[in-house]
Each structure stands twice: as C-alpha cells, then as structure tokens.
Amino acid sequence: xxxxxxxxxxxxxxxxxxxxxxxxxxxxxxxxxxxxxxxxxxxxxxxxxxxxxxxxxxxxxxxxxxxxxxxxxxxxxxxxxxxxxxxxxxxxxxxxxxxxxxxxxxxxxxxxx
Amino acid sequence: xxxxxxxxxxxxxxxxxxxxxxxxxxxxxxxxxxxxxxxxxxxxxxxxxxxxxxxxxxxxxxxxxxxxxxxxxxxxxxxxxxxxxxxxxxxxxxxxxxxxxxxxxxxxxxxxx
Numbered sequence: 001x002x003x004x005x006x007x008x009x010x011x012x013x014x015x016x017x018x019x020x021x022x023x024x025x026x027x028x029x030x031x032x033x034x035x036x037x038x039x040x041x042x043x044x045x046x047x048x049x050x051x052x053x054x055x056x057x058x059x060x061x062x063x064x065x066x067x068x069x070x071x072x073x074x075x076x077x078x079x080x081x082x083x084x085x086x087x088x089x090x091x092x093x094x095x096x097x098x099x100x101x102x103x104x105x106x107x108x109x110x111x112x113x
Numbered sequence: 114x115x116x117x118x119x120x121x122x123x124x125x126x127x128x129x130x131x132x133x134x135x136x137x138x139x140x141x142x143x144x145x146x147x148x149x150x151x152x153x154x155x156x157x158x159x160x161x162x163x164x165x166x167x168x169x170x171x172x173x174x175x176x177x178x179x180x181x182x183x184x185x186x187x188x189x190x191x192x193x194x195x196x197x198x199x200x201x202x203x204x205x206x207x208x209x210x211x212x213x214x215x216x217x218x219x220x221x222x223x224x225x226x
Contacts, residue, residue, distance in 0.1 A: 004155070032212050043203065043217040044156070089156060095212035099168060103156040 002027040004092050006104025013080050014112050021107045023090035024072040027100070030092040033066060033073050038106075039086045047088075048075070080111045115139050117218035119204050125224045126194065134189040134221045136204030144210040145187040147179060150201040150220070162187060163210040194225045 003026040013019050023033075034049035050057045050064045050073065057064050061080075066073040077084055090104040117138045126132050138145065147159040159173045162181040176198075178190040187204055201222050205215040 034214065043219050045217070046214040049214065091156075093211050095210065099161060099211055101158040101211060105153070105155050 002030060002092055002094065002100050002102040004090065004102045004104045006090050006107060008107060009105065010108045010110070012110045012112060015080060015082060017080055019075075019077045019080055019084070019109055019111075021075045021088055021090070021109070022072060023074070023092070023104050024070075025092035025102070026071065027092065027094060027102075028068075028071070029094045029096060030100075030102075032093040032095050033064070034091050034093070035064060035075050036089045036091070037086045038089065044089060077109075080109075082111050082113050085109055085111045117204060117206055117216050119202075119218035119221050121221060122219060123222045123224075125226065126191070127226050128194060128196070130194075131190070131192040133191065134202055134204075134223075136187040136189075136218055138185055138187075138204075138206040138216070138218075140206055140208075140216060142206035142208050142216070143184050144207045145181060145184070146205040146207075146215065147187065147189050148203040148205065148217075150203055156203070160189075161210065168210065191223075194223075196225050199223055199225045 006023045031052040036044040037047045038044040050066050061078045063076040087106045087108050089106050094100040120135045144163045149157045160179045161168045165181050180188040201220045203220045204218040207213045207215045
C-alpha cells in the first residue's frame with residue numbers, strides 16, 4: 001500500500017521567514033496531492049493542491065512542487081505570518097482504480113512574531 | 114449552517130452502547146467520507162461513498178457501520194466499541210470522488226469508556 005512520510009514533525013520560524021515541509025510517497029499510481037491546514041480545535045482545510053501532470057503550483061505566499069520521478073512533493077510558505085501557525089498535512093491520493101488516500105503524520109508549524 | 118455539519122460534537126459512550134454519528138453536507142457534493150483522527154497518527158480514511166454507493170472500506174472493524182441514505186447525509190453507527198476507538202471522527206465531502214478538494218466537518222470527539 002501507499003506510504004507517505006512527512007518531515008519535519010515540528011517547525012519553528014521567525015515571522016517573515018520561509019517554511020518548507022516535505023513529503024515522500026511510495027505508490028506511483030498516486031495522482032493527486034493536496035495540502036491541508038488544521039488550526040488548533042478546527043477542521044482541516046485545503047490550502048493548495050497539485051495534480052500529477054503539473055510540477056509546480058503557486059497561490060500568493062504558498063507554493064507546492066512535485067517531483068514524480070523522486071516521488072516527493074513539498075509545501076513552501078514565504079513571508080510567514082503568525083496566523084500561519086497550525087498543523088499541516090500532506091496527502092497522496094490515487095483517484096484511479098484503487099481509490100486510496102494516505103495522509104502524512106503532520107507538521108506543526110509555529111511562526112514566532 | 115452551510116458547508117459540512119456533524120452531530121454530536123462530543124460523545125462519551127460505554128463499550129456496550131450503541132450510538133450513531135451524523136454528517137450532513139449542504140454543498141451539493143456527490144462523494145462523502147469518514148475519517149478517524151487520533152493523536153500523533155495520520156488521518157485515516159475509513160469509508161468512501163460516491164452517489165450513495167460505498168466504494169471503499171479500508172479494513173475497518175465491523176463495529177463501525179456506515180450508512181448513506183442520500184448524497185447529503187452520512188451516518189456512522191457504532192456498537193461495542195473499544196477504548197482505542199476514542200478519537201476525533203471527521204466527515205468530509207467533495208464534488209468528485211477523491212480528485213478534488215475535500216470539505217471537512219468539525220468532527221465528533223468520541224470517548225469510549
């Protein structure tokens with residue numbers, strides 16, 4: 001089955017600095033890679049996603065890169081703000097025949113003002 | 114309330130009880146999901162429904178029984194649970210099964226005594 005590893009598990013950055021979270025996956029059939037943000041006591045919410053036919057996607061301060069050959073994808077947050085503090089989850093999804101969803105273990109990001 | 118709603122928000126039950134969790138989505142989506150979120154573990158996909166038909170059961174014990182009477186409602190029936198089943202149970206929905214953003218409900222915090 002799919003295995004998703006997410007690193008680091010915790011990350012502290014100064015406000016204004018960049019943050020990078022990395023995930024690796026094992027199943028080459030995975031074709032959809034969303035990133036979710038979960039603030040304390042709240043529900044997960046999608047912040048950005050990328051499909052396997054794209055190598056990079058950007059939305060304002062957030063970007064995601066995908067390397068299918070190496071089977072890894074990364075979340076990049078620039079100019080971090082205190083409100084970026086949350087737990088971030090990556091996921092690798094096979095929306096084809098096997099319909100599998102595998103989440104990473106999460107990264108707790110703390111942005112220090 | 115808009116989006117995805119879940120009731121109850123908190124539930125405490127004994128191992129011999131029978132209870133049900135309810136999820137309702139007001140987004141016109143055709144796919145719905147149950148997830149289990151335990152501390153320090155990845156989100157675990159439990160069940161997937163697409164147009165009311167169950168398409169995935171990720172080796173979930175039979176003490177968890179899903180029901181999807183229509184595309185807007187999803188239930189999780191619980192009976193003879195174990196203390197290790199204590200977790201946050203999240204419902205989600207999406208427009209197309211697994212290949213688009215999933216919208217999560219607020220979750221039901223379940224404690225099994």
